[in-house]
Amino acid sequence: xxxxxxxxxxxxxxxxxxxxxxxxxxxxxxxxxxxxxxxxxxxxxxxxxxxxxxxxxxxxxxxxxxxxxxxxxxxxxxxxxxxxxxxxxxxxxxxxxxxxxxxxxxxxxxxxxxxxxxxxxxxxxxxxxxxxxxxxxxxxxxxxxxxxxxxxxxxxxxxxxxxxxxxxxxxxxxxxxxxxxxxxxxxxxxxxxxxxxxxxxxxxxxxxxxxxxxxxxxxxxxxxxxxxxxxxxxxxxxxxxxxxxxxxxxxxxxxxxxxxxxxxxxxxxxxxxxxxxxxxxxxxxxxxxxxxxxxxxxxxxxxxxxxxxxxxxxxxxxxxxxxxxxxxxxxxxxxxxxxxx
Numbered sequence: 001x002x003x004x005x006x007x008x009x010x011x012x013x014x015x016x017x018x019x020x021x022x023x024x025x026x027x028x029x030x031x032x033x034x035x036x037x038x039x040x041x042x043x044x045x046x047x048x049x050x051x052x053x054x055x056x057x058x059x060x061x062x063x064x065x066x067x068x069x070x071x072x073x074x075x076x077x078x079x080x081x082x083x084x085x086x087x088x089x090x091x092x093x094x095x096x097x098x099x100x101x102x103x104x105x106x107x108x109x110x111x112x113x114x115x116x117x118x119x120x121x122x123x124x125x126x127x128x129x130x131x132x133x134x135x136x137x138x139x140x141x142x143x144x145x146x147x148x149x150x151x152x153x154x155x156x157x158x159x160x161x162x163x164x165x166x167x168x169x170x171x172x173x174x175x176x177x178x179x180x181x182x183x184x185x186x187x188x189x190x191x192x193x194x195x196x197x198x199x200x201x202x203x204x205x206x207x208x209x210x211x212x213x214x215x216x217x218x219x220x221x222x223x224x225x226x227x228x229x230x231x232x233x234x235x236x237x238x239x240x241x242x243x244x245x246x247x248x249x250x251x252x253x254x255x256x257x258x259x260x261x262x263x264x265x266x267x268x269x270x271x272x273x274x275x276x277x278x279x280x281x282x283x284x285x286x287x288x289x290x291x292x293x294x295x296x297x298x299x300x301x302x303x304x305x306x307x308x309x310x311x312x313x314x315x316x317x318x319x320x321x322x323x324x325x326x327x328x329x330x331x332x333x334x335x336x337x338x339x340x341x
Contacts, residue, residue, distance in 0.1 A: 005064040012046055012068055016075040022296045028078030029160035033124050038079055038103065047081070050089035051100060062089055062180060063255040069194055070248070073201030073307075076299040078161060080105045080121040082194040087129045091143050094176040099143045102126030107149075107166045109133055111188055111312040115165075120310075122146065122164040123154040130170040133184040140175040159306040188311060189264040193251045195307040196264075196271035200248040202300045202307075203241045203274055206282040209297050210234060213286050230285060237281040244274035262336060265321040272314035275304035 019040050028034050041047055050065035051057025058065075065085060072081040080103050087104040105125040109132075110117040122128065128149055130142045149169035157163045181187035211234060214225035224230045251267030254260045279301040283290045290297040308314070325333060 001064060001067070004058065005060055005067065008046065008049065008058065008060070009067065009071070011044055012071050015040055015044055015046075016071055016077065020075045020077055022299070025076050025078050025296070025299050026293075029156075031162075034079055037077070041079075041081070042101070047084050048088055048100060049085060051092045055092050055097060055100065057088075057092065057100075062086075063252045065089070066194060066197055066252055066255075069197040070201035070204075073198035073203075073303070074205045076202065076205075076296075076303055079103065080125060082191075082198060083120060083125075083129075086190065086194060087127070087143075090129060090141060090178045090180055091176075093178050093180070094141075094143070096143055099127050104129060104143075106191070107131065107170070108187060108191065108311075109184060111316060117311070118157070118163045119151070119166055120157070120163050121161060122151050122166075123162045128166075130166070131181075131184070131187055132170065132175070137183045137185060138177070139181055139184050139187050140177050142170055142173060142175045144170065144173070157306055158309075159303045161306075185261070189261055191311040192268040192317060193248070193255075193264045195310050196244070196251055196267035197248045199271040199275045199304055199307050200241070200244040202304050203244050203271075203278045206278055206297065206300045206304070207234075207237055207241050209300070210237060210282045210285040213289070217289075224285075233281050233285055237278055237285075240274040240278045240281075244271040244278075247271055259336070262321055262324050265317040265324070268312060269314040269317040269321065272308040272317075275308045279304045 019037050024034055024037055045058050046068060048057035049060045049068060050062050051059070053059040068085065069082050083106045084104040087106055088100055091099045103121065103125045104127040105119055105121045107116050107119045107128055107130045109115070119128065125146045128144055128146050130144060131139050132142070133139050150167040151164035152167055154162050154164045181190055211225070214230055214234060215223055217224050247267045247270035251263045254263030282297060282301060286295070286297055289295055325336065328336065
């Protein structure tokens with residue numbers, strides 16, 4: 001990680017710690033778009049992290065820019081951070097400076113089944129990047145103003161964030177392609193990786209909240225953190241967080257290499273598994289308190305459950321990984337497992 005990336009991560013954490021408290025997340029889930037937070041993200045240049053410097057961006061490689069999503073997960077950012085960060089990197093190559101401002105979301109074909117997956121933050125977005133796959137799996141994009149498309153009635157997803165189904169309006173007008181996501185499989189893999197990184201960040205936050213609560217909450221005259229059963233649960237949660245972080249980091253490190261497809265499958269599958277186990281343990285440690293509106297744990301765990309399913313559940317990516325390993329043959333298995341391929 002270069003110095004620019006490290007400085008941007010430090011600045012982003014300071015910003016989100018101050019500008020994305022529980023009250024902002026609650027207001028967004030009540031339907032109020034977080035315009036103040038978004039303005040501050042824009043002003044810091046975080047959303048143009050992967051846009052070339054010649055176009056007013058920071059010019060980070062995609063793998064380094066996507067590390068910002070860990071913070072988006074950690075602070076439960078109630079806005080299309082991932083979609084805008086990735087989307088602007090894609091449209092920058094097409095020379096569309098007007099699309100480098102405002103909220104952006106992505107409409108992509110569903111991983112399983114027909115049609116498009118629900119479009120996150122569609123009611124709030126200024127731009128929608130619509131992906132269309134050809135018979136050979138190649139992907140083209142259209143970047144359209146939200147009002148030119150037809151969506152279903154908005155609804156709240158599990159994370160409390162607005163989403164809608166794309167019903168029509170795409171397919172007319174100019175389109176472009178991008179080497180960053182040249183195929184549907186690569187686009188879906190990148191989006192799955194984005195959710196793996198966000199889940200790793202949310203799990204970090206859930207662990208911090210659980211440890212703090214265990215040290216504060218007393219039962220039978222002493223902190224529950226001193227009970228062996230609670231210590232064991234926190235140790236398991238720590239292991240799940242570490243596994244999710246390492247899997248997500250490995251997926252980022254593999255970007256652009258021959259191993260990227262399998263690394264992304266591992267990242268989404270392992271982070272999804274950790275999300276299920278980690279959310280359960282965090283709520284067990286908190287007891288009923290973690291489910292209350294007054295506590296912020298539910299902001300993390302509901303997003304974990306939501307992101308776990310978005311762009312393919314872990315069972316889907318485990319099957320993708322299994323097919324890829326079988327296709328590569330027995331000789332390729334050990335190098336793949338050890339990262340020496």
